[in-house]
Each structure stands twice: as structure tokens, then as C-alpha cells.
Amino acid sequence: MTEAVSDFNLGETIVFWVCGGLAVLGALGMIISRKAVHSALFIALTMINLAILYVANAAPFLGMVQVIVYTGAVMMLFLFVLMVVGVDSSDSLVETIKGQRFAGLLLGIGLGLLLTVGIGSALTTSGDIGLTAANDAAGGNVQGLAQLMFDDYVVAFQATAALLITAAVGAMVLAHRERWTPRKSQPELSEERFRDGGHPGxxxxxxxxxxxxxxxxxxxxxxxxxxxxxxxxxxxxxxxxxxxxxxxxxxxxxxxxxxxx
Amino acid sequence: MSQFGLFGTDPWWLVIVKVLGIFVMLVLLTLFTIWWERRVVSRMQNRIGPNRVGPQGLLQSLMDGVKLALKEEILPKAAHRAVYWIAPVISATAAFLAFAVIPFGPTVSIFGVETPLQLTDFPVSVLYVLAIASIGVYGLVLAGWSSGSTYPLLGGLRSTAQVISYEIAMGLSFVAVFLYAGSMSTSQIVLAQEPIWFAVILLPSFLIYVTAMVGETNRAPFDLPEAEGELVGGFHTEYSSLKFALFFLAEYINMVTVSALATTLFLGGYLAPWPISLWESANTGWWPMVWWLLKVQIFIFVFIWLRGTLPRLRYDQFMKFGWKVLIPVALIWTIIVAAVRILRDQVALTNTELLIAGVVLILILLAGAWVLQGRAERREQQRDADRAARAERQLDLVPGAHPVPPMPSQTFEYTPRRSALLTTQATMKEAEDA
Structure with missing residues (x-):
């Protein structure tokens, strides 16, 4: 580990403090801002900064996929929904479920503890072989990830994919509405327009x-x-x-x- | 990262020179493309086009730019100031950023320093272009939202839906290239096309990419976000002066970017095309930049040609085309490419065996297409019959009213999905009567 710390050069330090600071600012802004759209923008800011940090930490694939999938697709869908639902809707601060805030706080602290303990134990107990060795073993960063996802953990990966697809199909089924009248085709519509002697131009x-x-x-x-x-x-x-x-x-x-x- | 050789070893002044060079080139290319587009479209419409300012009217777009910058800035009352201000900045910045990984040429010597003609490269640089494109969409969507007006909002929504849908097909068309090049870095992909371009061996990928890139850049015939007959100007309706200029700049740079990416991935990047490649030093020194520029200009001409030729698609047809045609075709093609690779590299089939397998596969596909065709025809006939039946019956639930689900006592009109239910009900009624 000490070797890794000494590897930091000035550029890396600057990137860390600038992007780290912006990521934290974005996270705070996301919680504080009243407008849902502003919250969505702040979280996008956080995501992009995290992606830059990933790239700086020699995980370029993860960084790019983070931007393409989360910032580009997921957050964009969020924005999409927010824009369609209401241009000016701001969150109401009334607690609708009793004890919601307390439960949220408890769960948040619990998650924080779990993450700290999990990552901490992983860092102290697992013997790290170093980034270069790990990348070289598979012939590159992307190849290494591919090996893990499509070889070693292919069942877990496919199960996650199946879960996601089930969720998407479920959402479509729930939101599906039966048509009660047949959809009119374009020729039918145009015939209808002129049936009662409509004006042709x-x-x-x-x-x-x-x-x-x-x-x-x-x-x-x-x-x-x-x-x-x-x-x-x-x-x-x-x-x-x-x-x-x-x-x-x-x-x-x-x-x-x-x-x- | 030994495979990236000289990348990341440039002295700081060279990085600045390269960044400035790319910036200036993109701005000049934008000015040139606008003039070129106006001249070519004019020629296609039997007009002359701008020919007053400068030789052949070449300075016209520069003058237009100056005029645009000096115009009054109008801020709509309902606009959300901060977001309204930042949207064009996001659009323009993202447009410039994507060019950081485009290779213009091989290693050259600049002021005595050996350096590749490319700002930077890393193992996933094609994904970087995709990522930057998806950030650029934020500019459009935020412009639409923050204008506080209906048409921009609709235009913003349309462009988001469009860019996201076509990005999927675009990404899928890259997969085959990655498989053949064995890399996602732009410089490696160019070098992997040394004997033959990917546009030749991966023709379906190339066609899918070219279609998707027109959709991705919101250009005619896919320019629905700014369909002037429906949406005034789309997402930039409420923008004026410099902010509008930034959107305009971003649109044209994006055109150049997707053309450059197409050149890099499919047309051999800066490598010289066939008759020229016979000349020994065609791929050395600064010459490759000329081939690169020519190839990009060909794509830009195609963009202009399409705009001068094709009418705009209807929105629903356009989305249907993206999701139901382009993406499935791209998926199937990807599977075929992957299967061929595995059969050749791991099962070690010879080319003859692969050819036989290919012929068998094509026969199976043709048979499948024939069956599907028959089904589609039957469905068509069924639909015509249904329509005739409907015209005869014409029972509206409440004539002229908004269609609501029928009460239990009401009968409802026939719709395709209801046919099974209607049959069941009829049988049940018959059983009751008997």
C-alpha cells in the first residue's frame, strides 16, 4: 500500500481533490435542492465526477460505462419522467408515512456501517496482488473484467440480467392499457375528415x-x-x-x- | 499500457498545441461545412447559394457568425436562468471533447518530438466517444426544459428519446468492429484495418452505423426534434444570439465527430485508400491527414445529400424503425459475427466449411422469411376482414364520447385483441340458449 501512495503524482492529487469535491457538492446539492430536476442534475454531476475518478484510478472501462449507462440512460430517463410529469413540481416536505424519516436515518446509518465494514475488511484481509499484475494476468483491464463477468461469475451475471428484464417486463405489464376502441389507420382518419364535406385545403x-x-x-x-x-x-x-x-x-x-x- | 507506445508521453507544450489545433480545426470545419452545405443544397435545388462574401462566398458563415454574436440576447420570463444558461455550454463542450480520441494520422515529428497525430488514446476510447455523446444530450434536454415553453419542451423530449434509441443501435454496430480489431482503442482499430477496411468485411455494421449516426445527430431525414412545421425550432426555439450559436456549432461539430468516428471504425481512419496506397510513402508523415479529411468530407457530403433528397419521417415511424428494425438487425448481426469468430478460431473450421455453414444458414433464414411473409399476408387479410366487419357494425359505446371501458351490461366494439374473448362469449351464449 505504501508503494501505491508514493505513486501519486501532482496531477492525480489535483484530479482527486477537484472531482472528489465536486462529487460531494453534487451529492449535497441533490439532497438539498427543492426542485426534482435540479436534484437530478446534481446527481448527474456526482456520477460524472465519480467516473473521472474511476478513470484516474486505472479503471477506464468502469468509468466510461458509468457515464454511458447511468448518466446517459438511467438519469436521462429520470429527467424525462420529471419533465413529462410536471415542469414546476417541487417536492412537498410533509411526511406521508409515519416514522419514515427515522426509519430512513436508521437504514442510512446501517448501510454506511455495512459498507465501511465490508470494504475495510476486504482491504485488510485480501492480499492484493497489485493492479498491473491483475491486469496483465488477463491481458488488459477490459479483458480481465470480461473474464470475471462472462467466465467466473457468468451465472450471477446472467441472473442479474434476468432480474432486470423481469422488472422491465413487469413494469410494462402493469402499465399496459387495453384499447377499447380500435386504432384508426391513417386512411380511415383521412376518409373521416372528408366524409361530412370537410374543407380539402x-x-x-x-x-x-x-x-x-x-x-x-x-x-x-x-x-x-x-x-x-x-x-x-x-x-x-x-x-x-x-x-x-x-x-x-x-x-x-x-x-x-x-x-x- | 505498453501497447499505447507514445501516448501520454507528450511534453506539456505539445499537448496544448494539439488541443488548440483540434479546436481551431473544428471551428474552421464548422464554418466550412455550413458554407458547403448551403452551396450543395442550393445546387441540388437549382439555386446558386451564398456567393457574395469572400471567394465563392466562403466567408459567408463567418459573417453570419459575427452577426449572430452581436444580436440581442433574449431571456424568456419563464426560463430557469441557471439551467437555461448552462445547457448550450454543455452541448458545445461535449461536442469538442469527443474529438480528443480521434486519430488524424500516424506518428509524426512536431518540432523535433515524435508524437502520434492524436490528442490521446486509451483502451476504451470508442466508449469514451459514446459517453461524451450521452452527456451532450443533456444540453438538448435541459435547453428544452429550462426554456419554460411548450415547443422547446416537446423538442427536447423528442431529441432525448431519439438519441437514446439510436445510441443503442450505434453501440451494437461497434461490437463487430471490437471483435475484429481485438481492441476498443481508436488507434488500434485503425491499425487493424491495414489490409482491408471494416466497411467491407463488416458491411451490415457499417450500414447500421451510418443510419444510426444520422439519427444521433438530429439531421434530416431524422431531424424531428426541430421539425419546423410542428415544433417551430424544437429545443432551441427560445434561444438567441451567442447561446443559439453554441447549439449551431455543436450540431455541426457533432456531424464532423460522427463522420470522423465512422472513418476511424469502418473506412480505415487515416490509412490511404486503395489506388493511393500503392504509393510507398502514402501512410507516412502528414499525408494520412489528407486522406482522413477527404474521407470525413465524403460522409459530410452524404449528410448534405440526404438533407437535400429525403423528406422528414413521421415520429412514430421513426421510433418504430429504430427499435423494431435497426436494433434487432444489429443484434442478429452481432451474434452471427461472434459465431463465425468462434467457429474459425476455436472450433477451427476451414473457410470452405464456414462457407457451407453460411449457405445453410442463409437457406434457413430464407425459409424463415418465407414463413413469416405468409403469416404477415394472412394477418393483413385478417385485418382487412376485421376492418370491413367493423365498418358494417359501427357500434360506438357512447357515440362521440371519450372511449371508456364498457359497463358490464354494455357490449363493446370488436378490437383485434378482443376476438378470443368474443368467441368465448358467443360459445357460452350458444350453450346457454341450448
Whole structure:
């Protein structure tokens, strides 16, 4: 171990303190911030900094996979859901389950103890052969991981995969909704649109040929009459359609005299 | 890391020179690509395109950039300031970062120092590009969310869904390359293509990657996040001035990045293409950088060509294509490649035996396709019959109302999934009547 400590150079120390500090800040920010989206961003910050630390500790594969899987996919799905659920939803601080906070605190301390004891005992009892030796034994960092996952612990790995897939399928089954009416196909929809004599194209825009293009000014047809189709429905319903100056109508009629309408 | 030779041994000033070189090259390439795109698309549409500023209009995008930077900055009232500010920064930074592992050429001598023409390399550098791309998505999604407006939010959601879906197919297309190169480092992958490019021996992977890279960069015909007919400008609707410029920059750099990655993984990176490779010193010195640039430009031309040719896909069709076509095909192809590798290396089959196995496999696949085709046709007929039956019956639960599950006393309209249940009910009724 002493040898490893002396191996630290200045760059590594700087990376550790900067990324470590940012990771802790992100973790704190995630707990403190009121908005769910901000929390998600802080946890993404923590994840990225941890990934950099992994890479600095000669575990490049782990670092990259951490970013691709957790930051890129899992956190992104979180953000996705948060954005769809509510742009402005902030967490309520009312305790909904009785004793929830106390239980949470207890479990948190328990987890911390377990991790400390577990990692501590692993560090003191297992004889470490050194990173270079471990990597060289399999022909590289990635190859070593592959050997562990797909050879030595393949059953555990596959079982975890099966568990995850079961969870995903379960979520889909729970969220599945039966269709009560058949889904209409595109040709059916388009037929429906025209069945009651729908307008085949865009409606005329307000104010065509008229002297004013405000939305409440109806367009003038070539024969000088007004086209109510050109005024939005709500305005028509409120009887808020502006009258057209009879002089304009006369002028249009004059202009289009002799033109087939 | 002995296999990485000279990587990580550069003096500090050389690292700075390389970083600056990459930065300047990317900015210049962006300016050039914008001009190139406008000229090519114009030509395809019988127009001339920008030709006023500078020779052939080459300085047009520089002028546009200056104008954009000097425009008024507008901050929407509903925007979340911090996130709104940081989103374009994330986008642009991620775009630049990905280029750190792209190899431009072999070892050259810069001011007397022998160094590879690549900023850095490590055992998983292709995964690094994927990781950086997934961080870049945060820029889009946060821009959409923080604008506090509907269209950007929808655009942001669309682009996330799109990039995540197409990243899977993209990652799967890499697997075959990793298997053949025996490495995930970009420089090693380039060297592994010395006799023949991976685009030739791994053609399906190459095609999947090219499709996925268009989806990944939000470019036409997959530019749904900024479909102007539906979403105004998509995630960057509310952005103006320099912040918008950063998004624009990121989009074009991403185009260059995915093209460079395609070149590295499939077109032999900086290695000279066939007729030139006959020339002895084609792969030495600074020449390879020219081949690299030409290959990247070919990809960029394809991007422009696609934009000038194809209409935009409908969103649901696009997602269906990604999940139900691209990913399964990529998976099957990966399995085939892995199986062939194992058969050749560990079972030690000869090439003839492999060929016979391949022919048998193709026959089996064709038979399977024939069976599936028959089933699909039958299903089609069934669907037409169902539709005809539906048109005859036309029983709405409550005509015109929102569709809700029927009460026990009500009968409901026929839907495909209900057919089994309906049959059962009919039989039961018959039994009761009898």
C-alpha cells in the first residue's frame, strides 16, 4: 500500500481533490435542492465526477460505462419522467408515512456501517496482488473484467440480467392499457375528415383582398362577398366579426369584373 | 499500457498545441461545412447559394457568425436562468471533447518530438466517444426544459428519446468492429484495418452505423426534434444570439465527430485508400491527414445529400424503425459475427466449411422469411376482414364520447385483441340458449 501512495503524482492529487469535491457538492446539492430536476442534475454531476475518478484510478472501462449507462440512460430517463410529469413540481416536505424519516436515518446509518465494514475488511484481509499484475494476468483491464463477468461469475451475471428484464417486463405489464376502441389507420382518419364535406385545403386567411389583415376581418371573395370561413371559429361564435367597408367590396367587384369567379 | 507506445508521453507544450489545433480545426470545419452545405443544397435545388462574401462566398458563415454574436440576447420570463444558461455550454463542450480520441494520422515529428497525430488514446476510447455523446444530450434536454415553453419542451423530449434509441443501435454496430480489431482503442482499430477496411468485411455494421449516426445527430431525414412545421425550432426555439450559436456549432461539430468516428471504425481512419496506397510513402508523415479529411468530407457530403433528397419521417415511424428494425438487425448481426469468430478460431473450421455453414444458414433464414411473409399476408387479410366487419357494425359505446371501458351490461366494439374473448362469449351464449 505504501508503494501505491508514493505513486501519486501532482496531477492525480489535483484530479482527486477537484472531482472528489465536486462529487460531494453534487451529492449535497441533490439532497438539498427543492426542485426534482435540479436534484437530478446534481446527481448527474456526482456520477460524472465519480467516473473521472474511476478513470484516474486505472479503471477506464468502469468509468466510461458509468457515464454511458447511468448518466446517459438511467438519469436521462429520470429527467424525462420529471419533465413529462410536471415542469414546476417541487417536492412537498410533509411526511406521508409515519416514522419514515427515522426509519430512513436508521437504514442510512446501517448501510454506511455495512459498507465501511465490508470494504475495510476486504482491504485488510485480501492480499492484493497489485493492479498491473491483475491486469496483465488477463491481458488488459477490459479483458480481465470480461473474464470475471462472462467466465467466473457468468451465472450471477446472467441472473442479474434476468432480474432486470423481469422488472422491465413487469413494469410494462402493469402499465399496459387495453384499447377499447380500435386504432384508426391513417386512411380511415383521412376518409373521416372528408366524409361530412370537410374543407380539402387550408381555409382562406383573414383579410385576403380586404383592406385590413386583422384576424377579425373576413376575407373578400372575388365576387365581393365576405368569406366567414376565414375568421376563426371562436370570433364567429362571439359575433366578433368586423364589418367590411362597402367601398372595398365595390372596388373589388370593379377590379374583378369580367373575371370568372 | 505498453501497447499505447507514445501516448501520454507528450511534453506539456505539445499537448496544448494539439488541443488548440483540434479546436481551431473544428471551428474552421464548422464554418466550412455550413458554407458547403448551403452551396450543395442550393445546387441540388437549382439555386446558386451564398456567393457574395469572400471567394465563392466562403466567408459567408463567418459573417453570419459575427452577426449572430452581436444580436440581442433574449431571456424568456419563464426560463430557469441557471439551467437555461448552462445547457448550450454543455452541448458545445461535449461536442469538442469527443474529438480528443480521434486519430488524424500516424506518428509524426512536431518540432523535433515524435508524437502520434492524436490528442490521446486509451483502451476504451470508442466508449469514451459514446459517453461524451450521452452527456451532450443533456444540453438538448435541459435547453428544452429550462426554456419554460411548450415547443422547446416537446423538442427536447423528442431529441432525448431519439438519441437514446439510436445510441443503442450505434453501440451494437461497434461490437463487430471490437471483435475484429481485438481492441476498443481508436488507434488500434485503425491499425487493424491495414489490409482491408471494416466497411467491407463488416458491411451490415457499417450500414447500421451510418443510419444510426444520422439519427444521433438530429439531421434530416431524422431531424424531428426541430421539425419546423410542428415544433417551430424544437429545443432551441427560445434561444438567441451567442447561446443559439453554441447549439449551431455543436450540431455541426457533432456531424464532423460522427463522420470522423465512422472513418476511424469502418473506412480505415487515416490509412490511404486503395489506388493511393500503392504509393510507398502514402501512410507516412502528414499525408494520412489528407486522406482522413477527404474521407470525413465524403460522409459530410452524404449528410448534405440526404438533407437535400429525403423528406422528414413521421415520429412514430421513426421510433418504430429504430427499435423494431435497426436494433434487432444489429443484434442478429452481432451474434452471427461472434459465431463465425468462434467457429474459425476455436472450433477451427476451414473457410470452405464456414462457407457451407453460411449457405445453410442463409437457406434457413430464407425459409424463415418465407414463413413469416405468409403469416404477415394472412394477418393483413385478417385485418382487412376485421376492418370491413367493423365498418358494417359501427357500434360506438357512447357515440362521440371519450372511449371508456364498457359497463358490464354494455357490449363493446370488436378490437383485434378482443376476438378470443368474443368467441368465448358467443360459445357460452350458444350453450346457454341450448
Amino acid at each position: 387550408n381555409r382562406p386567411s383573414p383579410g385576403v383582398y380586404a383592406r385590413h389583415n386583422a384576424v377579425d376581418t373576413p376575407a373578400l371573395l372575388p365576387d365581393g362577398s365576405t368569406s366567414l370561413d376565414s375568421v376563426p371559429g371562436p370570433l364567429r361564435a362571439r359575433d366578433d366579426v368586423r364589418d367590411v367597408d362597402p367601398a372595398d367590396v365595390d372596388e373589388i367587384r370593379e377590379l374583378t369584373k369580367g373575371v370568372d369567379s
